[in-house]
Amino acid sequence: DAGVIQSPRHEVTEMGQEVTLRCKPISGHDYLFWYRQTMMRGLELLIYFNNNVPIDDSGMPEDRFSAKMPNASFSTLKIQPSEPRDSAVYFCASSLAAGELFFGEGSRLTVL
Amino acid sequence: AQSVSQHNHHVILSEAASLELGCNYSYGGTVNLFWYVQYPGQHLQLLLKYFSGDPLVKGIKGFEAEFIKSKFSFNLRKPSVQWSDTAEYFCAVIPFSGGYNKLIFGAGTRLAVHP
Numbered sequence: 001d002a003g004v005i006q007s008p009r010h011e012v013t014e015m016g017q018e019v020t021l022r023c024k025p026i027s028g029h030d031y032l033f034w035y036r037q038t039m040m041r042g043l044e045l046l047i048y049f050n051n052n053v054p055i056d057d058s059g060m061p062e063d064r065f066s067a068k069m070p071n072a073s074f075s076t077l078k079i080q081p082s083e084p085r086d087s088a089v090y091f092c093a094s095s096l097a098a099g100e101l102f103f104g105e106g107s108r109l110t111v112l
Numbered sequence: 113a114q115s116v117s118q119h120n121h122h123v124i125l126s127e128a129a130s131l132e133l134g135c136n137y138s139y140g141g142t143v144n145l146f147w148y149v150q151y152p153g154q155h156l157q158l159l160l161k162y163f164s165g166d167p168l169v170k171g172i173k174g175f176e177a178e179f180i181k182s183k184f185s186f187n188l189r190k191p192s193v194q195w196s197d198t199a200e201y202f203c204a205v206i207p208f209s210g211g212y213n214k215l216i217f218g219a220g221t222r223l224a225v226h227p
Contacts, residue, residue, distance in 0.1 A: 042220055056214065099144075100158050103155040
């Protein structure tokens with residue numbers, strides 16, 4: 001299996017621009033997670049889906065952030081408008097039921 | 113609220129030294145336990161996991177962890193570290209309380225191993 005695939009790996013954008021991060025989970029996994037990692041706050045769970053349905057989005061920082069999972073093999077995390085404080089590495093992970101999480105390589109976002 | 117505590121935020125060791133990283137969780141019921149490792153510039157990878165059975169779990173690269181239910185602990189150990197073990201280590205817990213419960217991560221411990 002190819003593992004969890006994220007794109008882009010690196011994104012540099014200017015404040016106010018829209019950013020879309022993409023994730024393809026491992027085939028057959030029924031849970032998908034979006035995490036954000038920064039030096040200051042560590043690893044934060046933003047939102048997770050079960051069978052394409054958002055279960056808990058309490059970690060989404062504010063309305064500028066939104067996430068969708070239109071089908072079992074694709075999810076997006078969108079930031080609009082982006083701000084410098086959104087600069088971080090965003091990880092997508094997938095799992096089967098309550099098993100271990102498999103993480104993607106991450107998307108490093110820099111907002112100037 | 114359920115939480116995971118990793119008491120050491122930064123650990124510095126010399127090669128061949130022994131390692132023990134502490135992890136405690138706050139939940140009295142059934143749990144699944146994990147240690148993840150993140151090498152510099154990379155994503156998190158599973159080091160080892162405990163679901164049930166023998167409380168002493170062997171993982172990759174010579175790591176092991178012991179689940180002590182009475183102490184709510186799942187400490188990570190390695191008898192002799194190498195420079196390549198330099199990484200950040202995350203303890204994580206899934207507490208079961210009906211339905212699906214999300215994985216809760218500790219804050220992480222940064223390990224630096226000096227040659």
